[in-house]
Amino acid sequence: MNTHSISSAELPAEFGRLSQLPRMKLLEAATALEPMPNLGRAVGSANLFVKRDDCSGLAFGGNKVRQLEFYFGAAKAEAADTILITGAVQSNFVRLAAAAACKHDMQCHIQLEERVDKDNPYYRSSGNVLLDRLLGATIHSFPVGEAEDAADKGLEDLAANLRRDGRRPYVIHLGPSHPPLGALGYVVAARELLGQIASMAMPADQIVVASGSGNTHAGLLFGLRAMGSDIPVTGICVRRAAELQRLRIDSHCRRIAELLQIGSPVTDADIRLDESVLAPGYGYAGDDVMRAVLLGARKEALMLDPTYTGKAFAGFLRAAGARSGTGAIIFVHTGGTPGIFAYENEMADAFARLSAEDTGSRT
Ligand SMILES: *Cc1c(COP(=O)(O)O)cnc(C)c1O
Numbered sequence: 077m078n079t080h081s082i083s084s085a086e087l088p089a090e091f092g093r094l095s096q097l098p099r100m101k102l103l104e105a106a107t108a109l110e111p112m113p114n115l116g117r118a119v120g121s122a123n124l125f126v127k128r129d130d131c132s133g134l135a136f137g138g139n140k141v142r143q144l145e146f147y148f149g150a151a152k153a154e155a156a157d158t159i160l161i162t163g164a165v166q167s168n169f170v171r172l173a174a175a176a177a178c179k180h181d182m183q184c185h186i187q188l189e190e191r192v193d194k195d196n197p198y199y200r201s202s203g204n205v206l207l208d209r210l211l212g213a214t215i216h217s218f219p220v221g222e223a224e225d226a227a228d229k230g231l232e233d234l235a236a237n238l239r240r241d242g243r244r245p246y247v248i249h250l251g252p253s254h255p256p257l258g259a260l261g262y263v264v265a266a267r268e269l270l271g272q273i274a275s276m277a278m279p280a281d282q283i284v285v286a287s288g289s290g291n292t293h294a295g296l297l298f299g300l301r302a303m304g305s306d307i308p309v310t311g312i313c314v315r316r317a318a319e320l321q322r323l324r325i326d327s328h329c330r331r332i333a334e335l336l337q338i339g340s341p342v343t344d345a346d347i348r349l350d351e352s353v354l355a356p357g358y359g360y361a362g363d364d365v366m367r368a369v370l371l372g373a374r375k376e377a378l379m380l381d382p383t384y385t386g387k388a389f390a391g392f393l394r395a396a397g398a399r400s401g402t403g404a405i406i407f408v409h410t411g412g413t414p415g416i417f418a419y420e421n422e423m424a425d426a427f428a429r430l431s432a433e434d435t436g437s438r439t
Pocket residue numbers: 138139140167168169286287288289290291292293384385410411412413
């Protein structure tokens with residue numbers, strides 16, 4: 077059986093405890109799976125597709141909308157009235173938690189970590205930070221950026237204060253020792269995507285997605301395998317090197333299995349990572365990434381950001397260049413649109429530096 081293409085009828089309706097875990101609906105409809113013919117012609121590779129999770133509805137969208145469905149579900153099950161979350165200054169997760177809290181009439185406290193050393197004023201005030209303020213979140217700052225457990229402790233301290241004031245806080249933890257509830261959103265997404273692939277005229281050869289906290293990557297991979305699909309999933313490292321990221325994806329998959337109370341269908345060989353566009357590090361983009369950002373915009377009007385989706389798209393272009401099959405290669409666009417405005421200086425520099433090259437401008 078060619079399990080790269082499973083018909084819709086063969087997809088299991090449910091598995092494990094997935095439908096029993098608390099979930100709050102934040103995504104109103106399936107996101108589109110669109111062809112990218114102009115890009116395909118430009119890079120000489122046919123059947124390139126994009127899964128538009130950047131258009132997931134809530135406040136500029138992004139992959140965290142699906143993840144938050146399970147955190148907000150858990151918060152509601154505990155009758156929480158206040159959400160606490162931590163992230164980088166330009167975190168999309170934090171912005172979308174603030175947005176979901178508005179929709180569900182909850183308060184939101186966000187803790188912004190100094191993860192990226194930038195004195196660029198846009199980074200500190202525009203993009204997601206502007207939206208956090210617009211959404212009315214209470215903003216706290218945290219002095220370190222690479223201390224997940226300490227950041228979680230910061231949230232616990234804030235939660236203790238809120239409890240003293242009579243609030244009912246729910247903490248969305250950052251550290252990998254907490255259950256990866258967010259990954260369940262992408263277990264659900266795997267079914268949606270497999271249904272869309274089933275109605276295409278061709279099988280899918282590969283899915284390419286950003287791998288940061290690893291919730292998206294692990295959830296998608298787990299969901300595909302649990303539903304009998306063997307489509308390769310390549311995670312593009314945007315946060316840490318492949319060796320460390322592999323441990324994280326492996327651990328997330330085990331923990332998803334525990335949450336769902338089924339055996340993990342994911343093998344070591346299923347965990348594919350590409351770290352080639354990670355340098356110079358989280359939150360910084362090299363020229364390959366900026367070229368990818370320009371190409372995505374000028375060929376397919378995709379809005380890609382330098383931290384996450386631009387890197388993942390650069391990795392996607394490498395995968396498309398190295399392909400052997402003729403089936404679909406699918407880029408999962410995970411959002412990050414507001415980040416573009418926070419990186420105005422870097423974007424302007426890149427326009428100037430790369431303008432002599434053919435980056436798809438039609439003039
Ligand atoms: C968080 C984020 C990612 C990474 O997703 P993880 O689930 O953390 O791996 C990718 N793209 C964007 C735009 C994000 O905000």
